[in-house]
Amino acid sequence: MQIMHTVQGMESPQERRERRRAEKRQAIRMAAVKIALDDGLEAATVEAISAAADISPRTFFNYFASKEEALVMEPVWRPDELLELLERRPGDEPVFQSLQAVIRTVAVRVRQAWQDMKPFGELRRRHPELAARAAAVDETKVIETIFEAVRARPGVTGRMHARLLIIGSFGALISAVQESLETGEALEDLLDEAFTLLENGL
Amino acid sequence: MQIMHTVQGMESPQERRERRRAEKRQAIRMAAVKIALDDGLEAATVEAISAAADISPRTFFNYFASKEEALVMEPVWRPDELLELLERRPGDEPVFQSLQAVIRTVAVRVRQAWQDMKPFGELRRRHPELAARAAAVDETKVIETIFEAVRARPGVTGRMHARLLIIGSFGALISAVQESLETGEALEDLLDEAFTLLENGL
DNA sequence: TGCAGGACTTGCAGACTGTGCAAATTATGC
DNA sequence: GCATAATTTGCACAGTCTGCAAGTCCTGCA
Structure with a gap:
């Protein structure tokens, strides 16, 4: 071995x-x-x-x-981990910052796993059906898990706001990862860029 | 039959x-x-x-x-349909409006299929693994399909902006559907609300 | 050293999904 | 009605996955 x-x-x-x-x-x-x-x-x-x-x-x-x-690759995060990360943030911190911090933590893990990902990425490219089949983490599951915690934070104006914040945060991660893969720019910089876009309006 | x-x-x-x-x-x-x-x-x-x-x-x-x-339910839209809908919008229309219009069309279909969805929704609730397994539409696939069309529209400042717009738009749809299911409010109103949030910043 | 107990591995039988192929059945146009 | 095309079906077979019981390996301890 x-x-x-x-x-x-x-x-x-x-x-x-x-x-x-x-x-x-x-x-x-x-x-x-x-x-x-x-x-x-x-x-x-x-x-x-x-x-x-x-x-x-x-x-x-x-x-x-x-x-x-x-x-498929071992997922780098699980919904309940995210909840834990989120709850560890100071209680009076505005949602947006909390989420950004949590996602940044995930991004770091992604970057660290980058090398191991390569063969899996190639396989996924050749056989997209694998991704769907073995969908590591269900989007709905994530929302469900951290919804209440997000909702309870300062700055959340409603239930839809909470959901959009969650989805948007992951959208930022996905977009940044994708972009970093294509252009080689630093993942964390791109992530900040994405969050700025979200914060100021698309 | x-x-x-x-x-x-x-x-x-x-x-x-x-x-x-x-x-x-x-x-x-x-x-x-x-x-x-x-x-x-x-x-x-x-x-x-x-x-x-x-x-x-x-x-x-x-x-x-x-x-x-x-x-699982027959999906109410396919990626290439979305592309078609998007391309049918006037070429000088700002992205945000175009996407909002496209998603609204999808929302109407969702609303129409509402009744048929009920048994499938219940089944999905009892067995979440079904959703993952038979994931009707791969998120990545959607982005890939309409990415260029979105990028070409007026108002898009970059590649990440384009991706965030796409993800955000679907986030709006998902959030609105979920919220409508829970509160009974009109789907289209909630959708507009979501898009407003996206446009003005989360 | 040797043994008692637990953990890990394996073989086997069997249920189930999914596919290619060719025959049988059914529908359609004339 | 009949020729033809489409659909349905049976059959054989490859492959996934599970429960169960037997076998093997490892560990600590006398």
């Missing part, structure tokens, strides 16, 4: 097992994506992936609930 | 067959959703659906590419 781990101090048996599991998961992913990119999505059957990852087909499903899950 | 058709004049054999096909498709959908709502998603196998719709399992797949497709 060849994974370098920078052990820094103790590690409980529990942590150890979790780390091993995560590593193996990633190794299986890599095998899956490699096959799909080299020989086509058709060739990436569970049987082939398992063989490449040196596990039995049955074991594959101990690591992934579906084949597609192995062919 | 019991479908009332208001024949108004001639109908080419081609049209006739298409209509029949659409009707049958809808009938199969209804059977599928009824089973899923009555007996649970588990019970809605292709075999059961086919039996209820009085067709063979093989025929089911002549109408739907996947089982999930039968369990």
Whole structure:
């Protein structure tokens, strides 16, 4: 598997097992994506992936609930994490700033995962249906999760305002990521630019 | 199948067959959703659906590419339709107005399909994973499709501006639909409200 | 060293989705 | 009615995914 781990101090048996599991998961992913990119999505059957990852087909499903899950990147954020990030902001901070701060945190993670994303990005480009199939995070789910927290912040004038703020914030992220991919400009700068546009009106 | 058709004049054999096909498709959908709502998603196998719709399992797949497709509503718009709607607007009209007009057209369709949506909405509520699985329209796909057309319109200051406008417009639609569902207010009024918020800044 | 217990892996059987192909059935135009 | 085209269907088969039970590996501890 060849994974370098920078052990820094103790590690409980529990942590150890979790780390091993995560590593193996990633190794299986890599095998899956490699096959799909080299020989086509058709060739990436569970049987082939398992063989490449040196596990039995049955074991594959101990690591992934579906084949597609192995062919897309691990999401860099989950709805409940966003809620947590948001709640950590000072309570009297205006919504707009809070959201901008939260999204910026996510953006940093995206940037850090940038390199790992490359093969997955290419695969996604060749097979857009994968994205839909394995849609990591449901937009509606996000809104639902952080809606109340957003609504409670200073500066929110109504329920629709809250929803638009959420969608707009993610729109800013998506736009900035896309633009950064195409032009190479710094992600964080583009993100600020996007938020400025949102704040001042489209 | 019991479908009332208001024949108004001639109908080419081609049209006739298409209509029949659409009707049958809808009938199969209804059977599928009824089973899923009555007996649970588990019970809605292709075999059961086919039996209820009085067709063979093989025929089911002549109408739907996947089982999930039968369990979600027919999308009320497609990306290329949006492009068409957009291109039909006067060329010197400011982006914002153009987009607002396009989205309003879509909103009208949504409102018209409102009644049919009810069972599907309930099913989606009970099984959110369906939405992700059968994600009718990929967000990225929409942006990609109408991006250039938006960018070419008067009032667009840059590529990110264009993307934000697109995402924001759909955000307005989503927010308005959601709000209308919850409060019962008129969809079109809410939509205008949302666009005003976008235009003046969040 | 060796063993008891837990965690992980695997094989197997089986339900289900989805597809190609060719035969059977049905509809349509003349 | 009949020739033809469209639709439906059966059949075989590849592939995904699950439950279950047996096998294997690892760990700590006597």
